C-alpha cells in the first residue's frame with residue numbers, strides 16, 4: 202500500500218520545503234500550473250537523467266533529439282490532432298461547471314443538479330499566433346505531444362546517425378494540452394513535460410517489440426524504487442484505442458487518489474509516418490540495405506510524463522514515523538546526496554567542515570547546514586530525502602574521521618574523510 206494516505210500532506214511538504222509551488226501564487230495562482238523550486242528542479246532533473254541514461258546512454262540503438270515546441274501547422278493536420286484531438290464535454294447551464302461527458306453518469310449536474318448542455322467537442326490544443334504584423338499572423342499550436350517532432354525528423358536522424366531498424370529516437374520536452382479536468386496536484390496539468398521514445402521496427406515484428414517495451418518501462422520504475430505492489434499494467438480494450446493505435450498498455454501507479462496512468466506504451470503502427478508522407482509529399486520510407494526492401498516502419502511508443510513520475514517517486518517514498526517524516530527516495534533521484542554538519546562552529550570545526558563540503562561538491566550535490574541541534578538537522582534532511590548525513594566533531598581533528606549517518610536505517614558509523622566520495626558513489630551505482 203501507499204504510505205501516503207492523502208495527497209495534501211505531500212502538497213504541503215512540497216511547498217514547505219521548496220519542491221513545488223503554485224504558479225503565480227502572489228496573484229492568486231493559475232489553475233493547474235505549478236513551479237518547481239530548487240529541490241523540485243533537482244529531483245525532476247534526476248528523473249530525466251535516469252530515464253535518459255536507461256534509454257539512450259546504456260543502449261546503442263536509441264539516439265536523442267530536441268525539437269522546437271512550435272511546428273508547422275500542417276504537422277497537426279497530418280497527425281490527426283486538428284480534427285480529432287478533442288474531448289466530448291458538457292456544461293451545466295446553472296453553475297457553469299464543465300465536465301467530461303464520460304465522467305457524468307446522470308443527465309444532471311453532479312455539483313448543483315442543474316440542467317446540462319448537449320455534448321460538445323472541446324479542442325485540447327493551445328493555439329497561438331506567429332508573426333509580428335497582426336494581419337499576416339498565422340495560427341500555430343503549442344505541441345500536445347513531443348512525438349510528432351520525432352516523426353517529421355525521421356529521415357534526418359536516421360540518415361545522420363546511420364541507424365538501422367530496429368532503432369529509436371528519444372526526446373524530453375514540454376507539451377501542452379488544454380485539459381478539461383486538470384487536477385490532483387501535478388498529475389494532470391495543462392503544461393507538462395514528456396519523455397518519449399519512438400522505436401521504429403519492421404512491420405510484423407511490432408507486437409514482439411510492444412511486449413519488450415512494456416517490460417522495459419515497467420522495470421524502470423521498479424529499478425528506481427517504486428514498490429511493486431503500487432505498479433500495474435492496464436491493457437486498453439480495442440474500442441478504447443486512440444485513432445492511431447493498434448495496441449496500448451498503460452503503466453499505472455497507485456496514487457493516493459487511486460490507480461492512474463504514469464506512462465502509455467502504444468503500437469502506433471505506420472500511421473504517423475504514412476500521414477506525413479501523404480501530407481508533405483516527401484519520402485519517409487526506410488531502405489533495408491541487406492534485404493533491399495523498402496517500407497514504412499511500424500512504431501512502438503513508450504510515452505512517460507516527467508511530472509507524473511516525479512509525483513509517483515515522491516508519493517512512494519513518503520513515510521511518516523513517530524519522530525520524523527522521511528522521503529526514502531532512491532539515492533540517484535535524491536536532490537542532495539549528502540549534508541555536511543559541523544557539530545559546533547568553534548575550534549576550527551566550521552573550517553574543516555567547509556573544506557569537506559567544497560571537496561564533495563566537486564562530485565555531488567551537497568548541502569551544508571550549521572544551524573540547530575544535530576537531531577533537528579538530520580530530520581530536515583530526512584524530510585527531503587538526503588541519503589547521507591556527515592557530522593564533523595572533535596575526533597575529526599585528531600584522526601580525520603567523520604560520522605556518517607544513513608537516512609533509512611539511521612545507523613551511524615565512523616569513516617575516514619577520504620572514504621566519503623567512494624561510499625557515496627557506491628550508493629549511487631547500486
Ligand code: ATP
Nearest residue numbers: 380388389390393395462463464465504505506509
Ligand atoms: P490521461 O488519460 O491521464 O490524460 P493520456 O492517455 O492522454 O493521459 P498520453 O497521451 O498517453 O496521455 O501521454 C503520455 C504521457 O504523458 C502520460 O502517460 C502522462 O504521463 C503524460 N501526460 C499526458 N497528459 C498529461 C497532463 N495533462 N499532465 C501531466 N502529464 C500528462
